[in-house]
Amino acid sequence: MELSKRAREIQASPIRKLNPYANSAKKRGIKVYHLNIGQPDLPTPKEMLKAYHEFSDEVLEYGPSQGLDIYREGLVKYYGNLGIELKVDDIIVTTGGSEAITFAMMVVCEVGDEIIVPEPFYTNYNGFATMAGITLIPLTTYAENGFALPGNSVIEAKISPKTKAIMLCNPGNPTGTVYSREEIFRIADLAKRKGLYFISDEVYREFIYDGLSHTSVLEVPDFEENAILVDSVSKRYSACGARIGCIVSKNKEIMSSVLKFAQARLCPPTVDQLVANAGIYLPETYFEQLKVEYQSRRDLVLSELEKIPGVICKKPEGAFYVFAKLPIEDAEDFIIWMLKEFQIDNETVMAAPGDGFYATPGLGKNELRLAYILCKEDLKKAMYIFQNGLAEYQKLHIGKASS
The missing domain is CATH 3.40.640.10 (Type I PLP-dependent aspartate aminotransferase-like (Major domain))
Structure with a gap:
């Protein structure tokens, strides 16, 4: 027996498919900052x-x-x-x-x-x-x-x-x-x-x-x-x-x-x-406050990304995501490595690999999406871990591309 063509071809969600690595990290007592999924942390009204x-x-x-x-x-x-x-x-x-x-x-x-x-x-x-x-x-x-x-x-x-x-x-x-x-x-x-x-x-x-x-x-x-x-x-x-x-x-x-x-x-x-x-029927002030909060979160994440040499990232004008091109070859491998190998104070970061957001094969391998859906205190910690993790990952992979 054989499954349908659509069952064989449907894509696993790149946003969720790395969850087993995150769950494994949590079982080891590691806190994971989830920047991979667009789940806002603000209270439902x-x-x-x-x-x-x-x-x-x-x-x-x-x-x-x-x-x-x-x-x-x-x-x-x-x-x-x-x-x-x-x-x-x-x-x-x-x-x-x-x-x-x-x-x-x-x-x-x-x-x-x-x-x-x-x-x-x-x-x-x-x-x-x-x-x-x-x-x-x-x-x-x-x-x-x-x-x-x-x-x-x-x-x-x-x-x-x-x-x-x-x-x-x-x-x-x-x-x-x-x-x-x-x-x-x-x-x-x-x-x-x-x-x-x-x-x-x-x-x-x-x-x-x-x-x-x-x-x-x-x-x-x-x-x-x-x-x-x-x-x-x-x-x-x-x-x-x-x-x-x-x-x-x-x-x-x-x-x-x-x-x-x-x-x-x-x-x-x-x-x-x-x-x-x-x-x-919520008052208009609800959306005004929402916009102010998310714009400040965006500015925080963007300012931290801009400190990383080789990152290409234009300022997003809406939604609550940053899609960045990294100075590495494989963003998914980097995310998995972060979840398995890299922590600061027993904390690490999860993001969504970029290739799953493309239909053209081969594109997005060195890109990822960060969702700025956490409070600014947590975002500051997460971006510090992200910066240091990327620097360490780059050191481990120097020369691998040419070897």
């Missing part, structure tokens, strides 16, 4: 947790496949506050942003079709694409120029008869890149001319720094038939375990088809939708 405690229905019933009306109405208010006018039927609630992305891929693509996506990209896009039976066509961007999008001619060269969509994450995971209004409109214009959908992953919308602003794909005029937005509450409310996301489009044919996918999986989590709905 009390107003949201209160919704869990106040749920009193005697039966936890199935909810509507498209999501609870009260929550979809809340989302209309949320997006309305951003200047995006929607109707309730433009929104379908999903089980996390992951399901929203998978639904978006499946609704626009046949098996064997293609979606163009800038790399490095959120690693689980690979897994979602494999499950959907489609191919991601990478549009390589580079640390040296801040992972900027290439010109239209480069993008158009990637378009084939099988291309059905262009997908962007804005702000970007893992790069922290924030695409300007001009860039979003440029990609939208290209997608419209070529008859492609534009899937926009906007889960890090609230995490934008240095006075920059976010542009949603839903702000592009006369683009309703092409635009698909995917979203999630995980990051903005520090509620990753709630597993509530949504897919949004004014294209009625898309939403009608997505609803059938939603019906097939029955319904998203009921109580978690009530919790997510409570988040919509």
Whole structure:
């Protein structure tokens, strides 16, 4: 007997696959600073947790496949506050942003079709694409120029008869890149001319720094038939375990088809939708404080990285990740070595190896992603360990590349 092609080919998460090494270190009594995963340490708002405690229905019933009306109405208010006018039927609630992305891929693509996506990209896009039976066509961007999008001619060269969509994450995971209004409109214009959908992953919308602003794909005029937005509450409310996301489009044919996918999986989590709905009514000061905190964490990590000779890392403008190119050959080997061999005061650091964020084989081997999701005191310790560990690793590997 043989497993399916998708079972054989689906990628192990580079964010989580090194967990056995971290768990082994912990069993040896070593504290591990987890900079490998985007799990914020800030408390989930009390107003949201209160919704869990106040749920009193005697039966936890199935909810509507498209999501609870009260929550979809809340989302209309949320997006309305951003200047995006929607109707309730433009929104379908999903089980996390992951399901929203998978639904978006499946609704626009046949098996064997293609979606163009800038790399490095959120690693689980690979897994979602494999499950959907489609191919991601990478549009390589580079640390040296801040992972900027290439010109239209480069993008158009990637378009084939099988291309059905262009997908962007804005702000970007893992790069922290924030695409300007001009860039979003440029990609939208290209997608419209070529008859492609534009899937926009906007889960890090609230995490934008240095006075920059976010542009949603839903702000592009006369683009309703092409635009698909995917979203999630995980990051903005520090509620990753709630597993509530949504897919949004004014294209009625898309939403009608997505609803059938939603019906097939029955319904998203009921109580978690009530919790997510409570988040919509948080004061604006919540996000203002969030942004100040994460920008200060970013500045700390960036300043420490800039002290390391040979590291290439442009200042990320959004999200809460730094994607850095290191002066070594194999970042994954370095991370494993840190977890197995290197500690300071019985503490070490874990990061996510960079090659898993690419679709092009061979790229990202000397890159890694650091998530600045710990308090500044812990980040300072973690970066000190990281700096010293990298220096020691380099000493151990001098001359190995040429031997």
